[in-house]
Amino acid sequence: MAWATAAEGQEYPQQAEMLAGLKREVVRAFTVPKVQQLDPALRTAAEKIAADQVKRIESQLPGWLLEEKLALNDTTSQKARLAYTAVAARVLNELAYWHIEPGDAAYERATIELIKTSPAACKIGELPYTADFARRIARIQAMPPAQRAAALEAEARLLERWGKPHAEPLPWPETPARQQIVDAVARIPDGKRPLTPLPPVLAWLLLSEGRPYDDLPPEVNCHAQRWWLVESLAQGVAPATAINAFRYGTLVTATVRFGRAFDPPAGEAPEERADGRPAFPGLASRYGVSGVTKVRRTFDASGKPVRATVSAREITVPGIRGMRPIAFEDTFDKGTLKGGLNPAMGAVTGVPLPPEVKLVWGKTYEPEGTPAKAAGEASQ
Template sequence: MTVSSLRTLTAVALAGCFMMCMALPALSAPAPPAGEQDAAMVASLKRELARTFALPKDAALDPALRKEAEDIGAAHLERIGRLLPAWLDEEKRAGARPGEVRDPNYLYAAVFARLLNELALWHLDTGDARYEEATLSVLKASPQACRMEGDSRFQDYASRIRRIQAMPPAFRPAVLATERQLLERWGKPRAVALAWPLPLPQDAAAEAIDRLRSGGARVLPLPPVLAASLLAEGEAYGKLGFEDRCILQQWWLRASLAQGAAPAAVLNAFRYGTLMTATDRFGNAFDPPGSDVTPPDARASPAYPSLAQRFDVTGSTTVTRELDAAGKPLRASVTAREITVRGIRGMRPVVFENTFDAASVQFALQGSASPGARLPEVFNMNWSLDPAASAAPKKTGGKTP
């Protein structure tokens, strides 16, 4: 038996939303007709999506593969371009909250959230057995699997094509056919994405690296590009560039397989570990590094991420923290998420599910446990945009098995 204190805290966002960093073009007064506003929003959304399907000119791709990949990408952009007006109309028909004024920027954010979520679901999606086997083989062996040219936030499609480039040419027709099928799932009902791995692969890798530092058994040698920064300098995972993060995920994929983990679980962990969430893609534009620091005397009011305000992200996170003998927090992790996002209905809002992770963990690491508390402590943190919600922490739990 272990004793767990389960406390619920409601964080409320009181500040107003502000313009998105990639907002639709400014609308002059008087406002253009609704049809022109809709056309401007759709055009802007198309441009944003096109960024994630652009193949860098300096990517070392076979000409035939580049041509076929560009054709597949162009066909997909055209199909989604035809869907966007329908998504916009659907959002207009969605019910408004009492007293809510919905302007074009609200509509843009809601449809853009849906578009970002389709990117995330596609990233996590699985293909047939041959596709999964070929993907795993490349991730195990190819040093090119994590290479990036250009802005790392928009490598969604290019990273998949680089993997195909590293496969034997005989595999390419079948793999490209599966890529088409995966893209055709956009905007359609699909199987529920596999759950977030627990622990996250980067956290599991960090524990293995800590054991290395203290002279423990070595699972696999770290790639030289990471050995100095992670072992010698103690660089935090969050401080690494996205390409280096991918290399660490690739290392942990190989280490996990070497320890007997199931291939499907290893691939799922890699996909979540390299998932470009909304926070990864745009978070710094809304919440610059250091802006989310919660003062020790303000534990009842953790900062509500501005990104979450702009996209109307609400819900709850469950955080588990470990304590030392004196009751001081050692580490904390998010163990469950229940998130809702305006514009995303009928499916998990995967791309926003980690929006509150950093603030939740930071809150859990503040202060000390109550007298007599033992491992682990569990917090339910509720995130609400309703100013009427209570912001006081409440202890609601007791013993758990």
């Protein structure tokens, strides 16, 4: 259900403030910074698309707030914070769909070719990593001039889907590109070299320095994902599959966007409970995220878990209905992987550890104050 505008008398008393706050986040995502180096014609066209998109979203926000107010049965307007957070989650999820959904065939070919051949596909420079639209325009700037107009038109068509029913997106790769990159790099010292040479910066960071992949800066992660796309294509992977893995690998989820912003300062709260179960993420408390994840694991000769992969996610987020909560689907991934490597997870005396464990992530979400934190409960 949806409404174009909030009916008179049904708005929150602080509706104007709520809408202003939501619009600020939208404008942040669709700003073309003055410092961004763009051809004048491209800048003019991009700024118009961005302005049109802000107006489109701004026109939808009052109806989204009313939808949440009715869903919460908030007849006394006491749950404004929950409604605001739910609409903010919906905005983040629409951004995620825009990142994941493919364009037309020509746009896909041009995008894949750019990622294959140009480091500019990952250049962030002075742009904030959350400048979503500006980073897309930076890629179009890096395309041959003859392709830019068509690419801009494709971007505009993708943005027109905002707030409308979406086609079911392709799923997360069964083995994320991140894990495949780590595995491929780990084989190099044994003489098993990939078909595509590892870029020097990745060789230095991952091989020479031994830096954990998760510690790579976003721009370096993007270059690693670029390399893996080229390597995947060389191995015969279908282009649609390769670009899907790249998009998920560079997706700015809520976890990437906010980091530990909603967690206690480092060292003030354990990452797991006393019983070994993972702690509930602050991001999940903030947005009311709950659900089920499954972790698949392999064992060494002694039966100890040595590798874990998230094999399934069923996530629920207030405000996101009738579509996957892509922006929040990785909320529990860190805890799921950590739990999968815990020998106590799913352990039953006298029985080998199960190869797959389900974690149920519950929550207690209150309108005011600090939400109570629940933890993942494991079952086979």
